[in-house]
Amino acid sequence: MIVAGKAVILRAAVFWLGLLVGGTVLAAAEPPPELAALDHDKQPMAAELARQAAYCSGRQDTSHPAFKGCIDWHSAVHGVWALLAYQRATGDTKYAALVGSILNKERLSQERAHLRQAPLFEMPYGRAWFLRLAIEHHRLTGSEELLPFADEVASSLRDFYRGRRIDRFSGAYQSASWALINLLDYARHRHLAELEAEVKDAVKKNFVDVDPTCAAGRERGEFMAICSNWAALVSRVLSREEYAAWLEKFIAINGLPAPLTRPDSDHEFGLNFSRAWGLWDIYAASGRADVASAYAAHLKAGYQPASNWRGSYQAVGHWVAQFGLFALQPLFGPVAGR
Numbered sequence: 001m002i003v004a005g006k007a008v009i010l011r012a013a014v015f016w017l018g019l020l021v022g023g024t025v026l027a028a029a030e031p032p033p034e035l036a037a038l039d040h041d042k043q044p045m046a047a048e049l050a051r052q053a054a055y056c057s058g059r060q061d062t063s064h065p066a067f068k069g070c071i072d073w074h075s076a077v078h079g080v081w082a083l084l085a086y087q088r089a090t091g092d093t094k095y096a097a098l099v100g101s102i103l104n105k106e107r108l109s110q111e112r113a114h115l116r117q118a119p120l121f122e123m124p125y126g127r128a129w130f131l132r133l134a135i136e137h138h139r140l141t142g143s144e145e146l147l148p149f150a151d152e153v154a155s156s157l158r159d160f161y162r163g164r165r166i167d168r169f170s171g172a173y174q175s176a177s178w179a180l181i182n183l184l185d186y187a188r189h190r191h192l193a194e195l196e197a198e199v200k201d202a203v204k205k206n207f208v209d210v211d212p213t214c215a216a217g218r219e220r221g222e223f224m225a226i227c228s229n230w231a232a233l234v235s236r237v238l239s240r241e242e243y244a245a246w247l248e249k250f251i252a253i254n255g256l257p258a259p260l261t262r263p264d265s266d267h268e269f270g271l272n273f274s275r276a277w278g279l280w281d282i283y284a285a286s287g288r289a290d291v292a293s294a295y296a297a298h299l300k301a302g303y304q305p306a307s308n309w310r311g312s313y314q315a316v317g318h319w320v321a322q323f324g325l326f327a328l329q330p331l332f333g334p335v336a337g338r
Contacts, residue, residue, distance in 0.1 A: 032289045034296035035331070042331045043090060045303060049328065050086035052310050052321035053079045054095050057102065061318075064114075066107035074126030074173075075319040081133040082322040088140040089332040103137070105145070112149045115156070123160055124179035125172075127153045131186040138189070150186065157183050158195060166206040168230060169214070172222040172267070177207070177229040184236055200237045207234050212250045216257050223270035223323070227254055228278030235285035247286055256294045259301035263308075266315040272302035273320065276327035280338075284330070299327050 056070040057079035067076035080102055083095040115121060122130075134150035137143065157179060170176045180199055187196040207230055214227035231250055235243055256279075263269050279295035282288070302308060302324055309320035330337045 032292040034293050038296055038331055042328055045328055046086055046090055046325060049321040049324045050083060053082035054098060056318045057083060058098055065110040066102055066104065067111065071318040074122055074129055077126055077129045077133055078322040081129065081136050082325045084136040084140050085325055085329050089329060089336045108149060119156060124157055127157055128179040128182040131182045135186060135189050154183060154186050161202060166202060168207050169218055169226060171219060171224045171226045175224045177233045178224060181233050203233055203237045212253055214254050219271060221265050223267040223274060225275040225278055228275045232278035232281035235281055243285055256290060259298045269308050269316045270320045270323045272298045273323035273327045280330045
């Protein structure tokens with residue numbers, strides 16, 4: 001049960017979070033009960049997810065100089081992101097030394113040189129996660145140490161999408177919606193007006209002024225949400241009124257997803273969490289209670305049982321917990337959350 005004082009805080013958080021997505025402003029409203037229940041559980045959930053992310057981040061799984069844990073480069077990047085996000089959300093500094101050892105200046109310099117020399121390495125998925133890491137690091141520490149590297153990564157993503165057709169149905173490692181969400185958020189974080197305008201134009205052309213049909217079955221077998229990330233991306237480029245009309249049509253055609261209860265592949269263990277990312281952004285931009293309920297259902301289905309993200313290291317233990325923290329992060333409010 002949530003006490004009255006916490007309920008007031010959560011109502012305020014829900015209102016102010018509306019300011020963070022696409023410039024949308026929501027009217028204050030009672031949060032759906034599903035979100036109130038999660039407010040009680042968010043701290044222990046974050047601690048458990050961060051513990052798993054720290055375990056994989058501290059390993060030597062690859063030969064990369066900095067991002068060497070978590071089996072692969074992109075998972076190592078979002079492992080470090082998760083530890084930074086956990087610290088900013090909770091104030092717990094227990095992983096600060098580990099993060100500092102990974103984000104070593106010389107090691108990052110080597111990573112930067114490698115990305116320059118291999119322009120398609122981790123393009124676009126891992127590079128999008130690096131932008132998210134740079135945003136989180138700057139918000140937490142105020143340090144600009146990662147920003148020159150991240151500026152280069154942002155330019156490489158911009159150039160990548162300049163030179164090819166954008167597929168709104170692309171998923172997994174080629175997800176255009178996920179890459180453009182992070183590129184747009186980074187442009188806004190860095191006040192890069194020209195980059196922001198270019199990305200917004202690309203989103204309107206390829207995700208807004210198109211047939212809004214999106215079959216949820218496109219996502220099966222993989223880890224990356226397609227339909228909810230599409231709608232989350234659009235929320236960043238339309239006004240509140242425009243988005244409400246667009247979303248009404250989008251949901252009328254496609255419905256809202258139901259959580260997976262029996263994943264058919266290792267990748268699908270992350271799908272409930274990645275759907276939750278977009279569902280939160282949709283809720284924050286629209287205030288729709290049905291979307292909030294879908295967000296809560298996907299978050300809970302991804303978190304329980306813990307074997308979803310703390311099971312086999314090869315299958316899920318090196319990456320799914322980080323997805324869970326990204327899904328949970330907004331519940332910590334506009335200052336400490338996403």
